Amino acid sequence: MNTSTVPSPPTVGPGVRAAAQTSAVPGQAQEPKIRIKRTIKYESDRTPGFGRDVMRVPGCEELERCIQCGTCSGVCPLSIYMDHTPRQVMALTRGDFKRDVLHSQTIWLCASCYACTVECPQEIRITDIMYELKQRAINEGVYPKKFPIPVLAHEFNAMVRKNGRITEMQLVIRLFLKTSWLAALGNWRLGLDLMRTGRFSLATEHIRNRGDIARMLDAVDDPKGATP
Amino acid sequence: MKFSYFPGCSLKGLGRAYEESLLPVMKHLGVELQELDDWNCCGATAYMAVDEVKACVLAARNLALAEKSGINQVMAPCAACYLVLNKTKHYFHDYPAMKQTMDRALASIGLRYSGDTPVRHPLDVLLNDVGLDAIKQRVVRPLKGLKVATYYGCQIVRPYATFDDQYNPTAMDQLIEALGATLVRYPLKTKCCGGSLTGTVPEAGIRMVYILLNEAKKRGADCLATVCPLCQFNLDAYHAQVKSEYGPVIVPTVYFTQLMGLAFGLPEKQLGLNRAAVRFAWRPAPAAAPITHPAPAAAPA
């Protein structure tokens, strides 16, 4: 993960990559000049049907009613770090700007606190839409390498599928190993604290019928139905 | 009063102090908890991000197991579990397609879910089933002089407020006052602790922890009381990072159940108080007589 100390805006995540792709001027000299980037959108930048598609997912239906008031951004504790505010993500989604949405850091910064969902005057379930967008980004592989959140999600799923439960310390360690050794080293004090207070446990938690989970999850993917 | 107890992964891991204090406190109040046999991960936040349907299926297995156990109410102390189990119930009722999928997945392992089982948070049970009067009666070491900032976090009131006000929850406030402690007005009581961002995007996560700790300190709180293992972990474990980024802001964070245990005079060792990185050193005065404060006239058994 990018640990740059540039104060603002933070350069975490996919926004950086997107910027690099679109702003590179061929044959550019070393000296920093005005770096320009196309901001106009053409119809070809849209993915027609993307917005409709999202709005068909359970919980995401109300997006069509968005009045762009910005309440979601106003209450979002993370909006101070976002490249697109939650309100903008709503507009981009509804406007079929799939690429912009899935490359936005915003969806990864959402901490699922549901403040936006309960405050939205149009009762749009913004948190659930963020979940949906995260899922789409993961399914399409649109996230930076070693970006911890998709890795966390992946590790989490793998562990649940195998054991039915999460052993939190194993999860944390795997996350650090797969993302950044540096970060893992930086957190040595945290590890020590956990060990000192008896919370650092590596013994694997699991359910008795370990096969249950895999069977159930496979049944979800197989619409024909279950064969017990 | 009997509940099917769903601990969730956190209460067996980083949040074990929550379970360690919850169980004796509930027992002391006559609330019987029977751990749900063979429970699995609730489907939590991280899973939701990958596949909402599958997350709901995971939760549904637990709800189905609870139904099968014959104990008709589930207690879920972890805020994330509480939300996911409730959300699954909502989806089960609101979206026929989701229900169908859940039915099919459960059938594959020979289970059935009717959609009825209530999922309750301990705070809900303490206030509405046990009652404040019964709790006051058990207080032998009132937390006199302790200033507490109650911190609810997000997921027990959002998006589904079932037993408390969504915007200004007061269940824990009432409880803490019943224990004899003093409340500190804490406008951040339902703000987000940063969730998993402390690990995944530390810059953002640590800042949120700092804001919460700093405001509690500014308002003179001796400690923050939480209802969620992730909140407790974030507010407790990242003090070093907060210090290096913003300077030291030392405020201990405890589970409300730990405060209850102290007020009830339960053995300290039972309460998991040694598990916090930032030690909570404050202790109430020892009980002079068995019960020193006026007991209410009648209390439910």
Add this chain to the structure above:
Amino acid sequence: MVSLQQEIRIGFYVCHCGHNIASMVDCPEVARYIASLPGVVLSRDYKYMCSDPGQELLQQDIREYGLNRVVVASCSPLLHEHTFRKATAAGGLNPFFFQMVNIREHDSWVHTDRAEATAKAKALARAAIRRVAHHRALEVKRVPIHPDVLIVGGGIAGIHAALTLANAGKKVTLVEREATIGGHMAKFDKTFPTLDCAACILTPKMSEVGTHPNITLWTCSDVVKLDGFVGNYTVTVKRRPRYINEELCTGCQECIAHCVYKEPKFTDEFNEGLGKRKPVYIPFPQSTPQVVLIDPEVCLNFKRGVLTDRCKKTCVEACGDRQAIDFTQQEETREITVGSIIVATGFKTFDVKRVPAYGYGAYPNVYTALEAERLVNASGPTGGEVILRDGTRPQAIGIIHCVGSRDKKTNRWCSRVCCMYSMKLAHLLKEHSGAEIYNFYIDIRAPGKGYEEFYDKLNEEGVHFIRGRVGEVTDWAMTPEEDGKLVIRVEDTLAGFVRRIPVNMVVLAAGLEPHADAQEVRRLFNMSCGTEGFFLERHPKLAPVNTFTDGIFIAGCCQGPRDIPDTVAQAGAAAAEALVLIDRGYVEQEPNTAYILPDCSGCKSCLPLCPYTAITFDDATQKAVINEALCKGCGTCVGSCPSGSIGQHLFEDEEVFSEIQGVLAD
């Protein structure tokens, strides 16, 4: 089928209503089908039956084809039944030989399958064809209109309507719940966009009401009962005691000065609780009537509203020979007769506590807009100086728009006046305090004469406009400049980032909503309400001040949020509608009344059932008697008569049964 005495010759017309009906119903096919039914001699489809050529066609056909029954399948009878009855009469037939079929609201507008919709149109038309054969010639009765008018509510709407009618020479009774007329407008400091002083333009009209020979003003009064019908309403009004004899009080207010309470001590409602008053008080200097009142809840001579005679009664002493104070005054009930009624009961402002994120009640320096009006008002509690509840003067003020408007969790509708009054308050607060003013809005709605120009002016004055609905108002500081202030967290949506703006004062632009008792008022006057609870007009465009009850009109914000210019215009329109009734002198009554058949056994079971008390018992004949003038044709007695001895015009048994058979036949 019932045998028919004379030859029935029915003309049938199916209207396309442009595309409204024709796009979903195959009109030519319906016409072809109906042509095949017995008794039908003519069947046509036509583009617009309600048009002049359409009506002429109908008249011509009656003469040319010797029609003696007419059926039109088109829109709702509410809209055009009258039109076609008139055309039928002009063609030389009794208008009640006409029957209308609604295939628009009941069919084409609500269905999506053309074949099914066409089949339904055929069935409905077939029912009407069968029914109309049994129609009889009926006569329309004329009922005289009583020329007096009742106006309920003494805000600017009621005041304007009352003066309009009174100046036209009509007698008006104005009933007001509060102790003074003036309503919300009396509390305003200035009015947008002209910045006229509200009191300067309102109070002359108020005193004109108070002194007008044609207006009877009853304050502290509620309408509690309404009987009768258009032209002849009996209204029961309850007058609460003010413990002052209105005829004897001169408005000198010496009683107030001599009250045993030396200082004002009780919440002053007129100043939105920002000021104090005594137990004997006058709401504000220009109150109309200029009569004081005593609050029995706090007056020492009462205990919890019950007279005790414990006080020294220095007020009575001060009143002296005038003897206007009467502690024994009791509630009284009055009954009046009027021909028409204008309901102008206004609105209530949204309770801003319902949006907890904005901190009203939690933070003392959060104000409602109405409180802010009183703060900048020269006759307000601070004499027009912006001094906050904590005694400080603000350097920065945030005005939050749309509080309790455009929000599904509270009220969905746009309250229409908040953008403009917020801008007015921004101007006044800046003028009175010199503070920086921030307006937080979702959209600026300034669609009125001079309104956009006012917005422009505010921009020139340096008032800040930030497009974003505020997330929250808090008192926790992130930065040193936020310490000790209220912090507004909002997305500046036009700039595209979130801001935290520290201010000393927050003003919440509360929306407008129906009164808490609007439903009771609705039932009292037999009106309808929209889903949001405002009274429903008969038609938003064509009958905007009429209700579904004849002779009852609405004006002002009880019908929906609106500003003063619109309210006054609507009040004038309501007064004009009342004048139409009065000057015509009569109304025609639908002859769908019930009548007693000779075989009435005199069981009296219908008497208590009639909602209009139209049925009496004749001791001489030992039979029930129906007063045709009072009968509204609801049919309750007809259906309930155990011996089947009550009939009803236009709803005779054979008419209703043949209609049912017609729908069910295939």
